[in-house]
Amino acid sequence: MENNLPITFETLRVRYGTGRSYLIRTEGRHKVHGYRKGVMTGLGDLELKEWKRLAMELVQTSQEQQLYQNLLEWRLEHNCRRSDSEPEIDALELHMSRIFDDPLWVGYIPFNRRYRPEILDSSRLVWVKTECCGEPGEVTKERLEYEDGRIPCPVCGRWSAFEPAQMTKNKQKEVMWMDKLAVVVEDGMVREVYEPYPGQFDVEVLDLDTTDPEEERVIQERLQIIQQHLMRIY
Numbered sequence: 606m607e608n609n610l611p612i613t614f615e616t617l618r619v620r621y622g623t624g625r626s627y628l629i630r631t632e633g634r635h636k637v638h639g640y641r642k643g644v645m646t647g648l649g650d651l652e653l654k655e656w657k658r659l660a661m662e663l664v665q666t667s668q669e670q671q672l673y674q675n676l677l678e679w680r681l682e683h684n685c686r687r688s689d690s691e692p693e694i695d696a697l698e699l700h701m702s703r704i705f706d707d708p709l710w711v712g713y714i715p716f717n718r719r720y721r722p723e724i725l726d727s728s729r730l731v732w733v734k735t736e737c738c739g740e741p742g743e744v745t746k747e748r749l750e751y752e753d754g755r756i757p758c759p760v761c762g763r764w765s766a767f768e769p770a771q772m773t774k775n776k777q778k779e780v781m782w783m784d785k786l787a788v789v790v791e792d793g794m795v796r797e798v799y800e801p802y803p804g805q806f807d808v809e810v811l812d813l814d815t816t817d818p819e820e821e822r823v824i825q826e827r828l829q830i831i832q833q834h835l836m837r838i839y
């Protein structure tokens with residue numbers, strides 16, 4: 606490491622990714638190169654494996670394993686990053702940047718409402734109605750102050766113009782209860798599924814009735830990964 610800074614969330618925050626090829630060995634006139642992935646942090650350019658180890662350690666010593674699991678689950682559900690990236694790395698990157706404390710983060714309200722509702726008690730939240738959906742939703746004051754006339758719609762996620770919404774306490778409760786995915790079951794079969802943010806949840810169907818053995822193997826593997834990372838709700 607290039608300096609003696611302490612290992613903290615701030616010094617482990619990823620500023621940008623780095624990659625570098627290095628010489629493994631020389632075979633006669635040929636040079637054999639390897640390629641390593643890294644990240645630039647306050648501690649300097651760290652190899653990805655080393656950064657992951659330090660970040661995991663910090664999560665543990667800070668007793669924030671649950672928060673890490675929540676970020677991982679969030680990341681897997683929202684699938685908002687590059688598809689070739691590792692969910693664990695993405696979750697750690699979000700964790701090191703303490704994104705859950707940033708009122709400008711698009712996920713600030715839904716993430717904290719689900720995992721850390723007490724945070725929202727002291728947040729500055731306002732109700733708005735966006736042009737795109739015409740539905741009332743909540744945003745942070747910081748977001749309103751930051752953007753010039755447009756915000757990511759709290760209902761559909763698109764950038765949209767908005768106006769303040771007058772909400773009674775009862776009306777607020779009604780809307781907040783809509784903030785979940787609802788599955789209707791009848792005769793042991795899933796009949797209907799409702800979701801609050803169409804397009805923001807990716808729904809994946811695992812069809813175990815397939816007759817193609819190769820496809821079945823792939824689906825079973827996928828199911829195992831999902832069982833490890835997602836919460837069973839039905």
Ligand SMILES: [Zn+2]
Nearest residue numbers: 737738758761
């Ligand atoms: Zn909208």
